[in-house]
Amino acid sequence: MTGPSDYTVGWICALPCEYAAAQSCLDEEHDDVSVDASQNDYNDYTLGRIGNHNVVIAVLPKGGHGTTSATAVARDMLHCFPNIRVGLMVGIGGGVPTKKDIRLGDVVVSLPQDSMSGVFQYDFGKSIQDQEFVYTGVLDQPPAALRGAMAKIEARYCLKGHQIEERLNAILSENPRLRQKYSRPNPTSDLLFKPDLTHDSICNGESGCVNDHMNLVVRQERSQFEAITIHYGTIASGNQLMKNAVIRDKLSQTKNILCFEMEAAGLMNHFPCAVIRGICDYSDSHKNDQWQGYAALTAALYTKDLLSQLSPRQANVEKRMAEIFVERIS
Numbered sequence: 001m002t003g004p005s006d007y008t009v010g011w012i013c014a015l016p017c018e019y020a021a022a023q024s025c026l027d028e029e030h031d032d033v034s035v036d037a038s039q040n041d042y043n044d045y046t047l048g049r050i051g052n053h054n055v056v057i058a059v060l061p062k063g064g065h066g067t068t069s070a071t072a073v074a075r076d077m078l079h080c081f082p083n084i085r086v087g088l089m090v091g092i093g094g095g096v097p098t099k100k101d102i103r104l105g106d107v108v109v110s111l112p113q114d115s116m117s118g119v120f121q122y123d124f125g126k127s128i129q130d131q132e133f134v135y136t137g138v139l140d141q142p143p144a145a146l147r148g149a150m151a152k153i154e155a156r157y158c159l160k161g162h163q164i165e166e167r168l169n170a171i172l173s174e175n176p177r178l179r180q181k182y183s184r185p186n187p188t189s190d191l192l193f194k195p196d197l198t199h200d201s202i203c204n205g206e207s208g209c210v211n212d213h214m215n216l217v218v219r220q221e222r223s224q225f226e227a228i229t230i231h232y233g234t235i236a237s238g239n240q241l242m243k244n245a246v247i248r249d250k251l252s253q254t255k256n257i258l259c260f261e262m263e264a265a266g267l268m269n270h271f272p273c274a275v276i277r278g279i280c281d282y283s284d285s286h287k288n289d290q291w292q293g294y295a296a297l298t299a300a301l302y303t304k305d306l307l308s309q310l311s312p313r314q315a316n317v318e319k320r321m322a323e324i325f326v327e328r329i330s
Contacts, residue, residue, distance in 0.1 A: 002054060004035050007047065008315050009055040009307065010077050010084040010271070012070065014263050017181065018091035019046070019059040021296040024171050024178065025304045026050060026057075035080035043076050051308045053315065056081050060263070067239055067266025074271035078322040085318040086143060086310065087273030090303050092295045093235065093261040094242055094283030097192055098252040100231055101219065102279055104190045104291045107164075107302045108259040110142060110275035111150060111232040117141040119275055120255055121265035122238045139268035143318050146274045149309040150232065153302075156309070157230060164228050164301045171297070181293035189290055192217040195245035198285045228298055233258040235275050237265035245284035259283075270325045276303050 013019045023029070026048035033047065046057040058077050060069045070089070078084055095102040102108070110118035119139045141147070165184070172179045197215050222229075234257050242248055242260035251257050260283045264275040278295030281287045 001033075002030055002047070003033055004081050005083040007054045007056045007081045008083055008312070009050075009053045009086045009088065010074070010081065010273075010321065011055055011057045011088040011090060011303070012073055012077070012263075012267070012271075012273075013057065013059045014070070014091050015292075015296070016059060016062070017293050018296045018300070019044075019057065020178070021182065021293070021300040022046070022057045022090060022303075023048075024175060024297070025300045026055070030054075037080050038076060041076040041080065043073055043080075045077070045080070050304055052312050053086075053307050053310070055307075056084065067237065067263060070263035070266035071270060074267055075325060078271070078325050082320065082322045084321050086146060086315050087267070087271045087321055088276065088303055089264050089267055089273050090276045090299050091261070091263075091278070092280040092292055092299065093259040093277030094248075094281050094287075095259055095279035096248055096252045096257050097217075097282060098249045099256065100233075100258060101229070102231060102258060103192075103219075103222070103229070104279055104281070105184065105227070105294055105298055106229045106231060106279045107299050108231045108233070108235060108277045108279060109150060109302070110235045110264070111147070112141045113233055114256055116234045116255065117268070118234060119264045119268050120234050120236045120257060121268075122236055122251070123240070139265065140272040142274040143272055145310055145314040145318050146306070148314065149306050150274070152309040153305055154230070154232070162228070162230065162302070162305065164298055164305075167301055168294075168297055178293075182297045184294050185290050191286070192219065192282055193245070193284060193286050195249050195284070230302060231258050235259045235261060235264060235277060237261055237263065237275075242283040243285050243287055245282070248283045270328050271321055272324065274303075274306070276306075 030047040278299035280295040
């Protein structure tokens with residue numbers, strides 16, 4: 001029987017589809033344990049094991065996206081599970097295909113580079129013309145133990161491949177109810193529109209985005225070994241959904257951004273973690289939900305592999321995150 005102090009990995013999701021994907025990756029699910037929850041703790045926790053690690057998974061309240069909600073979930077999780085030493089923020093994000101060949105279903109992992117911590121916090125400048133960005137803070141990098149595991153998993157993938165697609169299909173075989181939402185969509189639906197073409201200008205209502213080659217960026221077909229590619233670098237995090245390809249590309253050029261999301265900036269300085277995002281759209285106006293389930297599951301499966309490269313000894317070297325949180329809000 002496990003107790004609250006037996007859990008050393010905290011995994012936070014923003015959306016129910018991400019939460020289900022995370023649960024499907026558990027090697028073993030545990031019964032609920034009695035925790036000292038605060039009066040205002042509305043988190044739902046799923047407890048289980050991945051490899052040699054006991055893991056707590058939590059999801060933001062419905063409709064509670066953004067940096068503030070993520071901070072509250074982390075605070076309450078650490079209150080209930082005081083021995084958590086490794087943090088993960090896992091889910092979907094919008095890709096930036098400007099410099100790297102990032103495609104739907106790929107995974108982007110936050111990693112320090114170019115003097116950046118791995119997560120770039122931004123906000124739209126409300127009083128600045130043309131929606132220029134305001135750089136709003138310096139954020140912590142992922143814990144050293146996780147960065148070491150990233151190096152190991154990158155080398156392993158290089159030698160042997162990642163088998164994420166095969167393991168994803170195995171999960172869907174075991175859980176037929178997941179197939180409709182989490183199967184890989186038809187690759188023909190992975191459309192990258194030219195940055196200056198907005199959804200309103202070229203797409204016609206209920207029939208969706210027009211698949212006209214004149215509107216699309218031409219990309220080479222990937223080999224079977226590259227169906228899902230893992231990218232490491234900087235993720236941009238803010239409270240507003242990015243859906244403007246021109247602004248997307250401008251920020252990418254100046255900060256080497258690979259992905260946009262909406263929660264990590266609320267965590268990094270209080271809950272230092274790896275941010276892992278499956279790409280479900282291109283951060284432009286042509287958004288739809290078709291790739292969300294698949295992208296959530298590819299990110300979750302990468303995270304499971306990452307934990308397999310992290311030993312309990314390495315995890316226990318990290319400081320208790322509850323102590324970090326208290327130090328930084330006091």
